[in-house]
Amino acid sequence: MMENCLFCKIINGEIPSSKVYEDEKCYAFKDINPQAPVHILVVPKAHIASVDEIASLNSEYVARIFEVIPEIAKAAGLTNGYRVVSNCGDDACQTVKHLHFHIIGGRQLAGEMA
Ligand code: AMP
Ligand code: ZN
Numbered sequence: 001m002m003e004n005c006l007f008c009k010i011i012n013g014e015i016p017s018s019k020v021y022e023d024e025k026c027y028a029f030k031d032i033n034p035q036a037p038v039h040i041l042v043v044p045k046a047h048i049a050s051v052d053e054i055a056s057l058n059s060e061y062v063a064r065i066f067e068v069i070p071e072i073a074k075a076a077g078l079t080n081g082y083r084v085v086s087n088c089g090d091d092a093c094q095t096v097k098h099l100h101f102h103i104i105g106g107r108q109l110a111g112e113m114a
Contacts, residue, residue, distance in 0.1 A: 002047035007098035011045055021072050025064040028072050028103075037106030038076045042069060048099040051088040065101060078105040 001008040009015040010029065017029035020040055031039040044061035048054060054062055073082050082105030087094040 002098070005047055005098050006096050007041075007043050007100060008047055011043065020076070021068060023064070023068065025061050026068060028068070031102065035102075036104045036109065038078055038082070038104065040072060040076060040103040041100045042072065042103065043098060043100045049097045050094060050099055051086050053099070062099075069101070069103060073103055073105070076103070076105075078103070081105060083109055 001012060006015065010017045011027045019027070019029050021028035021042075024045070026042055026044055028040055028042040031041050042065050044058070044065060046058055046061050048058050048061065069084060082103055085102040085104065086100065087102075
């Protein structure tokens with residue numbers, strides 16, 4: 001866990017969150033500022049700053065996240081599709097420097113990605 005990291009604090013319960021899923025490798029919670037009817041963040045329980053820091057030493061966390069995303073989406077009622085997004089770095093407007101995957105859905109999403 002990294003000091004002064006918002007999502008590390010959410011994972012260890014220092015900051016409250018609306019949990020939707022948890023296991024030994026990842027934690028999922030509702031985004032505080034939802035962009036769609038369903039907007040969930042899935043984060044690794046290890047401090048990885050962004051997609052740019054994924055490597056063989058920590059990719060087990062990322063693999064686990066992608067194993068559980070379909071379960072989380074199904075539990076959230078996303079039967080007609082959804083989008084999985086990770087903003088990486090300044091050009092992508094990453095605001096929290098702890099790797100996270102947005103699961104967004106519950107309505108028809110825009111066709112454009114950027
Ligand atoms: P990004 O801009 O990709 O780094 O995404 C960061 C996301 O974290 C944004 O969608 C925020 O709304 C969300 N967020 C920030 N603080 C919290 C919080 N305390 N609880 C839940 N979501 C948060
Ligand atoms: Zn962190």
